Amino acid sequence: MKILVLNCGSSSAKYMVYDWDAKNIMCKGIVERVTIGGSFCEHEATGRDKVKIERECPTHREAVELILELLVNPEHGVLKDVKEIDAVGHRVVHGGERFAKSVIIDDEVIKAFKEIQDLAPLHNPANILGIEAAVGILPDVPHMAVMDTAWHQTMKPPQFIYALPYDWYEKNKVRRYGFHGTSLLYVAKRAAVLLGKDPFDINLILLHVGNGVSANAVKKGISYDTSMGFTPQEGLVMGTRAGDFDAAVGFYMMQKLNLSPKDMETIINKKSGLLGITGKFTDRRDVLEAMADGDKRAELAFELECYRLKKYIGAYAAALGGVDAVVWTAGVGEMAPDIRARSMDGLDFMGIKIDPEKNKxxxxxxxxxxxxxxxxxxxxxxxxxxxxxxxxxDVVALLENRYDEHTNFKYSFQDPGYQNAMRDEEFAKELEKKPEKAKAAAKIPG
Structure with missing residues (x-):
């Protein structure tokens, strides 16, 4: 069974083909600069060198056509015919309140996405364009939507309602939604395996730290609270997003600088965060390097990010009434020991203490x-x-009519014996160069 995964952004289209029977990635890639000119695709088939194909893609349809063309290309492809694709899974950033799990896409689902697209104007319109393009080209293949917000639909009103006029929620659906749900679901289930406990008998603080950053309080195995809100702007310090700040600052600066609402939206989403503080950096590696060279604004950005992370850890520990594990994930969470160490420094009183060598x-x-x-x-x-x-x-389970909300559904990676052969192989190579990494390798109880 071959599954095509598509993630269409406003000017990009990421993709992957997965062989379900062999349990491996056949290829992956991204089409960049869709709709804006100078389009190109970086395509990588497993076991082969990455290639770059230049092709103008004025719309997402041309981008999807290019992807399908590459999948069957005699030199770079992994399929003999696109008819080998059994289903297509689409990432949809915002599912609103209607969707608490992944769904098979039909006209009613697309209509529902369009009705709420103004809740995620930077993401959902592009997601919809990608879906419509792929359905138009592959009309006889089942298409499924996987929502970033679905994981958080277990939150209760005290956690998701803002202290704003209540009819804003009733009439305009203004509330906390949360994002990064697919990532958070995965690491929550894996944390239960590493703890050797029932996934619905644990409290976790999950920290998805990449260019975008989410903190997630998980109570008895389900999402209880999360830092991102109505949009992905709220919460922690991010690469270019401001995170939490007094809303009155926006109104004040709009008057001072004669800014439009659109100008302010651009500033808090694309010109703030680490970029706003340092004036030039969004990549944490650049921030750390500049800090080591004495750049005071880089140091401030580092300290600000780590302080905000620590504050959320403390707040969520209080909200949960006890924590079994703190989990770091995503690009920065996985690869930045300095940020992890600083963010958890001084939390011994809460029972949170790291081994400096293992962390390093x-x-x-x-x-x-x-x-x-x-x-x-x-x-x-x-x-x-x-x-x-x-x-x-999710896509395979939907195809086989056995899928349900995660509280009633078990993923393969929840099995203590689950292994990712590709990752195991790559980690073995890492250990050949740096055997000390074995010191931190997690062990599954029993």
Missing amino acids: VAMTRNSESDISAADSKVKVFVIPTDEELVFVE
């Missing part, structure tokens, strides 16, 4: 790490996320 060597996207100190009452894990696998499993 836990820099891999191919192995789960346990960086807890021996006497830490709370486990601290670094778990490389695998959103694509969640996509694929």
Whole structure:
């Protein structure tokens, strides 16, 4: 069974083909600069060198056509015919309140996405364009939508309602939604395996730290609260997003600088965060390097990000009334021990204590790490996320009519014996160069 996964942004189209029977990625890639000129695709078939194909894609339809063409290309492809594709899974950032799980796409589902697209104007319109393009080209193949917001639909009103006029929620659906749900679902289930506990008998603080950043309080195995809100802007310090700040600042600066609402939206989403503080950096590696060279604004950005992370850890520990594990994931969470260490420094009183040496060597996207100190009452894990696998499993389960909300559905990676052969192989290569990484490798109880 071959599954095509599509993630269409406003000017890009990411993709992956997964062989469900062999349990491996056949190829992956991204079409860049869709709709804006100078389009190109970077395509990588497993075991072969990455190639770059230049092709103008004025709309997402041309981007999807290029992807399908590459999949069957005699030199670069992995399929003999596009008819080998059994289903297509689409990432949809915002599912609103209607969708608490992945769904098979039909006209009614597309209509529902269009009705709420103004809740995620930077993401959902592009997601819809990608769906319509793919359905138009592959009309006889089932298409499924996997929503970033679905994981958080277990939150209750005290956690998701804002202290704003209540009719804003009733009439305009203004509330906390949360994002990064597919990633958070994966690491929550894997954390239960590493703890050796029932997935619905654990409390977790999940930290998805990449260019975008989410903190997620998980109570008894389900999403209880999360830092991102009505949009992905709220919460922690991010690469270009401001995160939490006094809303009155926006009104004040709009008057001072004669800014439009659109101008302000651009500033808080694309010109703030680490970029806003440093004036030039969004990549944490650049921030750390500049800080080491004495750049005071880089140091401020580092301290600000880590302080905000620590504050959310403390707040969520209080909200949960006890924590079994703190889990770091995504690009920065998996690869930035300095940020992890600073963010958890001084939390010993809460029972959160890391082993500095294990934390230092836990820099891999191919192995789960346990960086807890021996006497830490709370486990601290670094778990490389695998959103694509969640996509694929949801799609296959929908195809086989056995899918349900995660509270009634078991993923393959929840099995203590689950292994990712590709990651295991890559980690073995890492250990040949840096055998010390084995010190932090997490062990499954029993």
